[in-house]
Amino acid sequence: MAALTLTVNGVSHTLEIPANRFLAEVLRYDLGLTGTKLGCNEAECGACTVIVNGRSIDSCIFPALKAQGADVLTIEGVAQQWVQEHPAAGTNGDELAHLHPLQQAFVCHGATQCGYCTPGFIMQSKTLLDRTLEPTDDEIKHCLKDTYCRCTGYTAIVSSVKAAAEKMRTGVLPLPDLPDAIAPLEQIGQALPRPDAVDKVTGHARYADDYLFQDMLHGATLRSAHPHARILKIDASAALALPGVHAVLTYADVPGELRHGLVEYDWPAFAGGAYPARYVGDPIALVVADTPEQAHDALAHIQVAYEVLPAVTDPVAARSPEAPVLHPDRPTGNLLKHIKVRHGDIDKGFADADVIIERTYRTPRTEHAFLEPECSVAVPAGWDDPQYGQHDKLTIYVGSQIPYADRHQVARCLGLPEDAVRIKGTVMGGGFGGKEDIAGQVHAALAATVTGRPVKILYDRAESLRFHPKRHATLIRIKTGAKRDGRLTAVQAELYGDSGAYASLGEKVMTRATTHATGPYVMDSAQIDCYAMYTNNAPLRRVSRFWRHAVGVCR
Amino acid sequence: MPLWKEYFTPTTVAEALAIRSRYGHDALFVAGGTDLVLDMQHGNHAPVMALVDVTTIGALHQIVEAEDHVVIGAAVTHAEIESNPLVREHGTALTESCGVVGGPQVRNVGTIGGNVAHALPAADGTIGLLALNAEVQVSTFDGNLVNAVWQPLLSIFAGPGKNNLGDNQMVTAFRFHTRHLGQASAFDRIMRPQGVALPILGAAANLTLGDGGLRVAAATLAIGPAGPIPFRATAAEQILQDAVALDDALIERAVLAAQEQAELRTSKHRASKEYRHEMVAVLLQRVLSRSIERARRDF
Numbered sequence: 001m002a003a004l005t006l007t008v009n010g011v012s013h014t015l016e017i018p019a020n021r022f023l024a025e026v027l028r029y030d031l032g033l034t035g036t037k038l039g040c041n042e043a044e045c046g047a048c049t050v051i052v053n054g055r056s057i058d059s060c061i062f063p064a065l066k067a068q069g070a071d072v073l074t075i076e077g078v079a080q081q082w083v084q085e086h087p088a089a090g091t092n093g094d095e096l097a098h099l100h101p102l103q104q105a106f107v108c109h110g111a112t113q114c115g116y117c118t119p120g121f122i123m124q125s126k127t128l129l130d131r132t133l134e135p136t137d138d139e140i141k142h143c144l145k146d147t148y149c150r151c152t153g154y155t156a157i158v159s160s161v162k163a164a165a166e167k168m169r170t171g172v173l174p175l176p177d178l179p180d181a182i183a184p185l186e187q188i189g190q191a192l193p194r195p196d197a198v199d200k201v202t203g204h205a206r207y208a209d210d211y212l213f214q215d216m217l218h219g220a221t222l223r224s225a226h227p228h229a230r231i232l233k234i235d236a237s238a239a240l241a242l243p244g245v246h247a248v249l250t251y252a253d254v255p256g257e258l259r260h261g262l263v264e265y266d267w268p269a270f271a272g273g274a275y276p277a278r279y280v281g282d283p284i285a286l287v288v289a290d291t292p293e294q295a296h297d298a299l300a301h302i303q304v305a306y307e308v309l310p311a312v313t314d315p316v317a318a319r320s321p322e323a324p325v326l327h328p329d330r331p332t333g334n335l336l337k338h339i340k341v342r343h344g345d346i347d348k349g350f351a352d353a354d355v356i357i358e359r360t361y362r363t364p365r366t367e368h369a370f371l372e373p374e375c376s377v378a379v380p381a382g383w384d385d386p387q388y389g390q391h392d393k394l395t396i397y398v399g400s401q402i403p404y405a406d407r408h409q410v411a412r413c414l415g416l417p418e419d420a421v422r423i424k425g426t427v428m429g430g431g432f433g434g435k436e437d438i439a440g441q442v443h444a445a446l447a448a449t450v451t452g453r454p455v456k457i458l459y460d461r462a463e464s465l466r467f468h469p470k471r472h473a474t475l476i477r478i479k480t481g482a483k484r485d486g487r488l489t490a491v492q493a494e495l496y497g498d499s500g501a502y503a504s505l506g507e508k509v510m511t512r513a514t515t516h517a518t519g520p521y522v523m524d525s526a527q528i529d530c531y532a533m534y535t536n537n538a539p540l541r542r543v544s545r546f547w548r549h550a551v552g553v554c555r
Numbered sequence: 556m557p558l559w560k561e562y563f564t565p566t567t568v569a570e571a572l573a574i575r576s577r578y579g580h581d582a583l584f585v586a587g588g589t590d591l592v593l594d595m596q597h598g599n600h601a602p603v604m605a606l607v608d609v610t611t612i613g614a615l616h617q618i619v620e621a622e623d624h625v626v627i628g629a630a631v632t633h634a635e636i637e638s639n640p641l642v643r644e645h646g647t648a649l650t651e652s653c654g655v656v657g658g659p660q661v662r663n664v665g666t667i668g669g670n671v672a673h674a675l676p677a678a679d680g681t682i683g684l685l686a687l688n689a690e691v692q693v694s695t696f697d698g699n700l701v702n703a704v705w706q707p708l709l710s711i712f713a714g715p716g717k718n719n720l721g722d723n724q725m726v727t728a729f730r731f732h733t734r735h736l737g738q739a740s741a742f743d744r745i746m747r748p749q750g751v752a753l754p755i756l757g758a759a760a761n762l763t764l765g766d767g768g769l770r771v772a773a774a775t776l777a778i779g780p781a782g783p784i785p786f787r788a789t790a791a792e793q794i795l796q797d798a799v800a801l802d803d804a805l806i807e808r809a810v811l812a813a814q815e816q817a818e819l820r821t822s823k824h825r826a827s828k829e830y831r832h833e834m835v836a837v838l839l840q841r842v843l844s845r846s847i848e849r850a851r852r853d854f
C-alpha cells in the first residue's frame with residue numbers, strides 16, 4: 001500500500017492505495033466519481049480522459065501514484081469550476097446556465113446519445129478551448145482523434161465544440177442548424193434535448209458499473225479453453241481456499257433450468273454436466289470474491305478436465321453429415337433453420353433472361369463495439385443499502401436492451417416466479433443489438449442469492465469480445481437473370497449464415513436476410529434458400545439493423 | 556497477480572539508478588507507461604516487484620540549446636516536443652514524428668525516452684531522432700557515482716523490443732546538432748486509420764544542401780520498420796552525397812538503393828512486405844522533396 005495525496009475538483013484527498021492502482025480506479029471506485037468512464041482500458045478510446053495539472057490523459061493506464069500532489073479535474077468538477085471562474089454565469093435564468101458551455105452545447109446539439117463517451121469528449125474538448133476560442137474543424141478533429149463515439153457519428157460533437165467556443169466568445173450559444181419543420185407541434189418538429197442529457201454531460205448518469213453497493217462482492221468468469229469440449233471434472237478447491245474468495249459456482253449450482261435463450265432455450269448458463277462447451281465464450285465457473293482482482297486471480301486455480309471434441313467452424317461444413325453435432329437433442333442436427341422463398345417459375349425466369357450473372361460473396365462477422373462493456377449487478381431480496389435503499393426482490397441492475405426477456409430468463413434459471421425478480425434497466429453505454437442476450441445477469445443473480453450480498457460482474461473489453469454474439473458471417477451464392485432493358489427475370493440464391501453455438505436471434509436475422517436477398521426489386525421469379533447453421537463460433541445476432549447489410553452488398 | 560507491488564518516484568538520476576540496480580531484473584523504469592503498462596497487461600512483460608518512475612526527475616524534462624546542440628531530456632513528452640520552437644527550427648523531422656504519435660492524450664504522457672528505450676524499429680520518435688543523427692546520453696551508476704556518456708543512437712538497440720542497457724543504466728537525454736545553413740529535415744508515415752499503435756512505414760530525411768541548393772552535401776535517411784532495429788538507409792545517403800547535382804534522377808537512384816537495402820517483412824496487423832516496398836519509394840520521395848524545399852529557403 002502507498003499513500004496518495006491529490007486534489008480532485010478542488011477537494012484534497014489522502015488515500016491508502018495499492019501501488020498498482022490506476023487513476024481511473026481511484027476516481028471511480030475509491031472516490032465514487034463514476035463520471036469518468038472505462039471503455040477499452042488500453043488508451044484507445046478516450047472515455048477515461050481526465051485533466052491532470054492542465055493536461056488531458058487516459059486515466060485507465062495512468063498509474064495513480066503519478067498523480068501524487070496533482071490537481072485533477074474530472075467531468076464532475078467542470079461545471080463548478082466554470083461557475084467559480086465566471087460568477088456571472090447562472091444568473092440569467094437559463095436552466096442550463098450552471099453548466100460549462102461545452103456541456104450546454106452537448107445538450108442542445110444532441111451530441112450525447114448513449115452518453116458513455118460524453119465525459120471523455122467534454123474533458124478532451126475542454127483542453128482545446130482552454131487554448132483557443134476559435135477552433136477550426138481540423139483542430140477539433142485533431143484534438144478528438146483518439147476519443148471515440150459509437151453513436152453520434154461525430155458531426156454533432158464537432159458542432160457542439162464550435163458552439164461552445166462561440167458561447168465563450170460572445171455569451172450566446174448558437175443552436176444547431178436544423179431543417180424547418182413544416183408544421184411544428186409542441187413536441188414533434190422541435191429540437192428537444194433528451195431528458196437524460198444533463199445527467200450525461202455532468203457525469204451523473206449511472207451505468208451499471210457506476211452502482212457501488214455496500215459490501216458488494218465481485219464475480220469473474222472462467223470460460224472454455226476449447227471451442228467444443230465435454231467438461232469431465234471441475235475442481236475448484238484450490239480457488240475456494242484463496243483469501244477473499246466466497247464461492248465458486250458451476251452448472252451444479254443452478255437451481256432452475258440450466259438453459260436460457262431468446263427464441264430457443266439452448267444456451268446453458270454454465271457448460272458442464274449434460275452440456276459441453278460449444279465455443280470459447282462458454283462459461284464454466286464463476287468465482288465470487290471480495291475484490292475483482294481476487295476473483296480474476298482465482299480463475300487460474302480452477303482445474304477443469306476437458307474431453308476435447310472435434311469443432312466445426314464453417315457453416316457449409318456444418319451441414320455435412322460428417323460434421324460434429326452441437327445440439328444432439330435437436331431433430332434437425334446443426335441446421336438451426338432452413339428459410340425458403342419461392343416465387344414464380346425459376347426455370348422460365350432464367351430461360352427468359354438475356355444476361356445471367358452468378359457470383360459468390362462472403363461477408364465477415366461484425367462486432368457491435370458498444371463503448372460500455374457489459375456489467376450486471378445483482379442485489380439479493382431483502383437487502384437494505386444505505387445509498388440505494390431497500391430491495392424487496394432479487395434485483396439486477398443491467399444496461400440491457402430487453403429487460404423483460406432478462407427477467408424471464410433469470411427467473412427460469414433461478415427457479416423463481418417472474419414476479420420475484422426485478423430488472424432495473426440502467427443507462428446503457430451503447431448496445432446496437434449486442435445487449436439483448438444474457439451476459440452476466442443470470443450469474444450475478446445466482447451469486448447474490450448464494451452469498452446473500454450484492455454481486456457485480458463487469459467484463460473487460462477482451463472478455464466482451466470473446467463471448468458476446470456478433471453479426472453473422474455469411475456466404476452468399478447468388479444467380480441473377482435480367483433482360484437487356486434492366487428488368488430482372490429471376491434470382492436464385494443460397495445463403496449460409498454462421499449462427500454460432502446458440503440460436504440467440506440468429507434465425508430471425510437470417511430470415512430478414514433471406515427475404516431481402518432480392519433487394520427492393522420486382523422480378524418474375526425467385527428461389528432463395530437460407531441455411532442458418534450452428535457452429536462452434538460465437539453466437540450471431542443482429543447489429544443495429546436486423547441484418548440486410550450482407551445481401552445489400554450483393555445487390 | 557499485481558503487475559507491480561512498489562512504485563518509486565525518485566527525483567535524481569542517481570536515486571533512480573540506485574533503486575533500479577538494487578532490484579535488478581525485478582524493477583523496470585516507467586516513463587509515460589503507454590508502452591510498458593499495456594505490455595504488462597497483455598502479458599508481454601512479466602509482473603515485477605517495482606516500477607521506477609523517471610518522470611519525477613526534474614533534470615530529464617529540459618529542452619535546451621547547448622554547445623551547438625539541441626538537448627532533450629528523456630522524460631520530455633511528445634506533446635512538449637511537438638510544440639517546442641527550438642525543436643521545430645533545428646529538428647523539424649522530430650517535431651513531425653512526435654506530432655503523430657497516438658492521440659493527444661497519449662502524447663501528453665508518452666515520452667521520447669520511452670519511445671526510444673522500447674526499441675521498436677518503427678517507433679516514430681526514434682525514426683525522427685535517427686534522421687537527425689542524434690546521440691543518446693546513457694547514464695551508468697557504479698555504486699557511487701553516475702557517469703553520463705553520449706553515444707550514437709543506434710548503439711543502444713539490440714533487436715525488436717530490446718535495448719542493450721544494463722540494470723545500472725538508463726537513458727537520460729538526446730541531442731542533435733543545430734541546423735547548418737541549407738539544412739532541413741522532414742518526417743512522414745503511412746498508418747492504418749485505427750487500432751494499431753505503430754505505422755505501416757515511417758521515413759525521415761535530413762539533408763544539407765550545398766552549391767546554393769543544387770547539390771546534396773550531407774544526407775541522413777531513416778526508415779522503420781525496415782529491419783530488426785531502426786534502419787538508416789546508408790546506401791541511399793551515399794548516392795545522394797556523391798552526386799554532383801541534385802535532380803529527379805538522383806532521387807530515383809537513391810530510392811532504389813533504399814528499397815534494395817531495407818529488410819522489409821510482412822506483419823499480420825499492418826502490411827505486406829510488397830506493399831511496404833512500394834511505400835519506401837512513396838515516403839522517401841515525399842520526405843526528400845519536403846526537405847529540399849525547406850532547405851532551399853536558406854538560399
Ligand SMILES: Cc1cc2nc3c(=O)[nH]c(=O)nc-3n(C[C@H](O)[C@H](O)[C@H](O)COP(=O)(O)OP(=O)(O)OC[C@H]3O[C@@H](n4cnc5c(N)ncnc54)[C@H](O)[C@@H]3O)c2cc1C
Binds near residue numbers: 630655751
Ligand atoms: C493508443 C496508443 C497509440 C500509440 N501510437 C504510437 C505511434 O503512433 N507511434 C509510436 O511510435 N508509438 C505509439 N505508441 C507507443 C508509445 O506511446 C510510445 O512509444 C511512447 O513514446 C512510449 O513512451 P512512454 O514514456 O510511455 O514509455 P514507457 O511505456 O513508460 O516505457 C517504455 C519502455 O522504455 C523503458 N524506459 C522508459 N524511459 C526510460 C529511460 N529514461 N531509460 C531507460 N528505459 C526507459 C521502460 O522501462 C519500458 O521498457 C502508442 C501507444 C498507445 C497506447
Ligand code: FES
Binds near residue numbers: 043045047048049
Ligand atoms: S482510453 Fe481509457 S478506457 Fe479507453
Ligand code: FES
Binds near residue numbers: 114116117149
Ligand atoms: S454517445 Fe458516444 S458512444 Fe454513445
